[in-house]
Amino acid sequence: MEKVAILLALFLGLCVSQLRGSAAQQYWTPANATFYGGSDASGTMNGACGYDNLYNDGYATNSTALSTTLWGDGKSCGACYAITCDTSRTKDCKPGTSITVTATNFCPQDYSKPNDAGGWCNPPRQHFDMSEPAWETIAQYRAGIVPVNYAKTTCRRTGGIRFTITGHDYFDNVLITNVGGSGAVSAVSVKGSATSWTTMSRNWGANWQNGAYLTGQSLSFKVQTDDGKSIQADNVVPAYWKYGDTYESYNNFY
Numbered sequence: 001m002e003k004v005a006i007l008l009a010l011f012l013g014l015c016v017s018q019l020r021g022s023a024a025q026q027y028w029t030p031a032n033a034t035f036y037g038g039s040d041a042s043g044t045m046n047g048a049c050g051y052d053n054l055y056n057d058g059y060a061t062n063s064t065a066l067s068t069t070l071w072g073d074g075k076s077c078g079a080c081y082a083i084t085c086d087t088s089r090t091k092d093c094k095p096g097t098s099i100t101v102t103a104t105n106f107c108p109q110d111y112s113k114p115n116d117a118g119g120w121c122n123p124p125r126q127h128f129d130m131s132e133p134a135w136e137t138i139a140q141y142r143a144g145i146v147p148v149n150y151a152k153t154t155c156r157r158t159g160g161i162r163f164t165i166t167g168h169d170y171f172d173n174v175l176i177t178n179v180g181g182s183g184a185v186s187a188v189s190v191k192g193s194a195t196s197w198t199t200m201s202r203n204w205g206a207n208w209q210n211g212a213y214l215t216g217q218s219l220s221f222k223v224q225t226d227d228g229k230s231i232q233a234d235n236v237v238p239a240y241w242k243y244g245d246t247y248e249s250y251n252n253f254y
């Protein structure tokens with residue numbers, strides 16, 4: 001009985017600390033939002049993070065491109081943002097709605113246009129160019145652009161972290177998708193069954209590279225996210241892997 005009470009106390013304590021954790025993350029920041037990619041979001045596939053088909057990658061149409069300021073050279077790939085339309089500044093919101101989107105693409109600057117007339121993604125503007133279906137959950141289509149408030153939020157994913165191996169001998173490139181928690185990967189190491197840990201560097205977007213010869217070895221990865229948490233996926237890739245294959249870890253960040 002005493003044990004049960006202690007466990008219950010621990011559990012409740014955990015709940016409270018998790019509530020505090022999520023409350024602490026709700027710092028809303030003003031930005032603006034537009035949309036792109038068509039009503040079926042087909043134009044949002046193959047974005048600058050390197051996630052090819054967003055349906056396969058688990059993001060579906062809940063995605064956004066980020067302005068230079070938010071993009072951080074691809075460091076924000078995979079991060080999740082809760083976005084609400086600012087009803088105090090426009091009548092074009094759908095009141096009481098919010099959407100969580102994953103950063104999958106870059107919205108480039110366009111210096112041929114003024115920042116407040118088409119150059120929405122020019123620095124220093126904080127701007128979300130959202131998939132059309134995501135945008136339409138919070139705002140009226142006709143508006144085109146709306147003021148929003150956003151907060152970085154925890155990414156909730158189904159299943160493990162996915163590793164897609166591309167490249168060739170002595171040039172391994174790994175696309176990392178479906179990352180929970182912060183969602184934004186900040187460091188990666190790889191270990192072959194016959195080699196020691198070596199660090200990988202960001203090639204572009206969510207692609208990480210290194211020059212080790214890993215062919216024919218089972219592979220383990222250490223993945224760190226930008227909130228400092230890390231996960232080790234031991235032997236997530238079996239020795240018989242081929243370029244183009246995707247493997248999923250049994251663990252993820254939550």
Ligand SMILES: *[C@@H]1O[C@H](CO)[C@@H](O)[C@H](O)[C@H]1NC(C)=O
Pocket residue numbers: 030031032115116117125126147
């Ligand atoms: C949103 O857009 C309006 C109009 O261009 C601009 O005045 C405002 O500063 C923008 N907000 C942010 C946070 O960039």
Ligand SMILES: *[C@@H]1O[C@H](CO)[C@@H](O)[C@H](O)[C@H]1NC(C)=O
Pocket residue numbers: 058059060061062098099100
């Ligand atoms: C996309 O967001 C909507 C609305 O919040 C949600 O119902 C849906 O499950 C999300 N889809 C995915 C794949 O996360």
